[in-house]
Amino acid sequence: MLGLSAKEAGIMLQVQNIEKYYGSQNQVTKALDRVSFTVEDGAFIAIMGASGSGKTTLLNCISTIDTISAGDILLDGQSIAQLSPRQLAQFRRERLGFVFQDCNLLDTLTLEENIGLALSLNHADPHSVQQRVRAIAEELEIGEILDKFPYQVSGGQKQRAACARAMVAGQSLLLADEPTGALDSKASKNLLEIMTRLNRVLGATILMVTHDPYSASYASRVLFLKDGRLFNELLRGERDRPAFYHEILDVLALLGGDVSDVT
Numbered sequence: 001m002l003g004l005s006a007k008e009a010g011i012m013l014q015v016q017n018i019e020k021y022y023g024s025q026n027q028v029t030k031a032l033d034r035v036s037f038t039v040e041d042g043a044f045i046a047i048m049g050a051s052g053s054g055k056t057t058l059l060n061c062i063s064t065i066d067t068i069s070a071g072d073i074l075l076d077g078q079s080i081a082q083l084s085p086r087q088l089a090q091f092r093r094e095r096l097g098f099v100f101q102d103c104n105l106l107d108t109l110t111l112e113e114n115i116g117l118a119l120s121l122n123h124a125d126p127h128s129v130q131q132r133v134r135a136i137a138e139e140l141e142i143g144e145i146l147d148k149f150p151y152q153v154s155g156g157q158k159q160r161a162a163c164a165r166a167m168v169a170g171q172s173l174l175l176a177d178e179p180t181g182a183l184d185s186k187a188s189k190n191l192l193e194i195m196t197r198l199n200r201v202l203g204a205t206i207l208m209v210t211h212d213p214y215s216a217s218y219a220s221r222v223l224f225l226k227d228g229r230l231f232n233e234l235l236r237g238e239r240d241r242p243a244f245y246h247e248i249l250d251v252l253a254l255l256g257g258d259v260s261d262v263t
């Protein structure tokens, strides 16, 4: 980087030689084994691997939900291990957005209230909350259904609301764990197109864990985990999505096991 800071060099996240162990003395599981990679600003990265390969553990360590046993994780050049609990909470709130397989929307609130909830809890001005919620909802094509409750909309619309909620405060890193896992193929395609738009238009950096090679083919880079180690990685480059999809299938065949069977 020739003296440039990580931030100046456009590097958002540095995962350096991380290890994660669960359990103690007699029963230790090594969930992550010396994993290293760098994420540039504006990247869209998929993380693949068989069940138990460490995908969720990796995402949980990056999101500070879990702690690493060794190594370091730096965000904008700053080690997250050195943040105080208060700084960590602020970091999660301001920088990270989360989307999970079951979108975790509250059934007693409308989509608009769900999307704006964190801002409202943070005592943001109600008018500005409304403006921000509506702007991102328009971008994600759910502007017309903001007054509906989660049980009144489709699974795909709920996931788009979850994406809106994840990004409404201007968060720059979206962490998604199997976001298409509970959706049919049409709703999955739609959500992946929306995530691509979040990435390209709003500049969100995305890390998405998935079992599904079709979902992974929307990313610009795919990391493959095997037994807690980084086994391989693919860059999409100038290839179109279908060509990238076939290349992902080739790596999965090499990787063996149940990677794409466990959705």
Ligand SMILES: Nc1ncnc2c1ncn2[C@@H]1O[C@H](COP(=O)(O)OP(=O)(O)OP(=O)(O)O)[C@@H](O)[C@H]1O
Pocket (backbone or CB within 6 Å): 022, 023, 029, 030, 031, 049, 050, 051, 052, 053, 054, 055, 056, 057, 058
């Ligand atoms: N809280 C925990 N306590 C003990 N072992 C754990 C814990 N969480 C995960 N593990 C173990 O760590 C390893 C990695 O698990 P992880 O959930 O990260 O895998 P994964 O790739 O996300 O799997 P899946 O695709 O099934 O969700 C597995 O061997 C798992 O059993």
